[in-house]
Amino acid sequence: MPTSPATSPSQSSSTLAPTGTSAAPAILVAPYATISVKNHIPVTLELAKPNFNQWEPFFSSLCGKFGLLSHVDGTAKANPTDPAWAIADSYVRGWLLGSAGPDVLGLAAAPNQTARELWVAIKRLFEANKAPRAIFLGHEFHSMTQGDSSINDYAQRMKATADALRDVGRTITDSELVLNFLRGLNPRFAGTADNIADSHPLSDFATAREKLVLKEVRLTNEGTVATQTAFHASCGIACCTISSTTSDGSIADRHGGNNDGSSSGGGQGGGGGRWKKKGRGGSQSRGGHRPPALLVAP
Template identity: 50%
Template sequence: MSMDSSTSSVSSPSSGIGTTPGSSDSVLPVFINPYTSINIKTHIPIELDLWLPNYNKWNAFFTAMCGKFGFLGHIDGTITSRPTDPTWNQPDACVRSWMYGSISDGVLDLAMAPDQTARALYTAIRDLFQANQEPRAVILNQEFVSLSQGDLPIEAYASQLKQTADALRDVGHPILDRQLVLNLLNGIKPRLANTADIIANMRPLLTFTEAANMLRLKELCLANDNKVASNTALTASMMAACTSASCRSTSSPASQPRGRGKGKGKGGNGGSGGRRKQQQQQPG
């Protein structure tokens, strides 16, 4: 009987509330906060990496998530740390686990430290991407001005430009949208030069997104024209091949056998020749 009572005093894990075995006076409710079971990938679909210019994007996702659950104070310093207070310690540990699950091992190895608060980890990550800003800005700026379309479609070329501009902004050297548009036009293929001239002469100048979309539309039109021209040339070559002597129908009059006519002619010529021979043999 005592075993039954002690077993029934423990609730199932799915209820979120547990009790302590023993007397009914020692029941202690346990509350499970909903943010402790969050899948970080559903809120931050990218991974922060040292070799990708995605810090600003990751930071936007991460701060939005912390704000959604009311935890911005754990990373911006507006909440005083209280390591011995469970009401502060549990959310802080949760924010740290979100960072652990959304950054690469390389970033984590450089930013992680023992007994670290969420704010300390967040600050270490920020400083890691903002260190040595001037040397990185020089390298990124050289890459930015030397980018060209090459064999890339407009969409991929514009994406490369935007990523490099974002990386420059991360190190304190933001690129104006106007400058981004001009650099886009400067590196495109010659076949898009007419469209680039139109965009460059527009007042006001198109935004980077509008210019990229206009060039992409022109690229699609040119690709369609090339496809139509190729199909037309193929059809013309097939028609030209069918009009050659090897494709003429065998039922045409020029190809009909002439055995009967020739036989008739031979027979007629043979008959008249025989009569002339007989006339020559008769006496005068």
């Protein structure tokens, strides 16, 4: 049975043209048309940080997934007359525009650029003035201290500065990073820092950070326990003295009374303990032995 045009496996409704008319031109759809650049490049390229070395691996990986690295590294000649090349180049240029910050695009972007031209302009921004930037970043790196910040915050600042130095051609080795990291620590981590520095071989940066974070947790816990102990001890001392006010406005202090109404000194009288009443006429004792009364003749 012959196959009808409507059911032919070699044809589809999108390619069929009405009878008596010429066929519509084929629509070229790239396999990366639905790519969201933010899902593949979570880092925004910025001059203020700067973070080119952190951003570049994400961008190169995205281009490599679809075989488009030649559009930025210059390994293939540009071919704007080829529709397939032009579409691919537009996507790569769009990824650059979508993953760079306004400060970068304001200096690097221009009308009618190819992806390669935009890439070169962006890279030039981060490679300019390498010598003076290396001096300033080197001073910042070697004078950095932890202060009151946490170990993780301090480690992030140290690593970001080391990455910025790498951007300007000054590579920081891992051992140099570790030793500089230990140098700027808060003095309360001195013991742990000495242990890390004396280890052979020297711990890498990630391991050193993990050891110091663990020490930080222990110190925080010990400080919390000490504070709670001091608080309970002060409460116990404060509760040893009970003060009350009598009906006539004088102050009565009770010392050493027991819960059962007896006095620690064995005194007599109801209520237990020894009460000292302080009023305008001096002090008056109640409980225990009373002094004999004085009789005065008229």
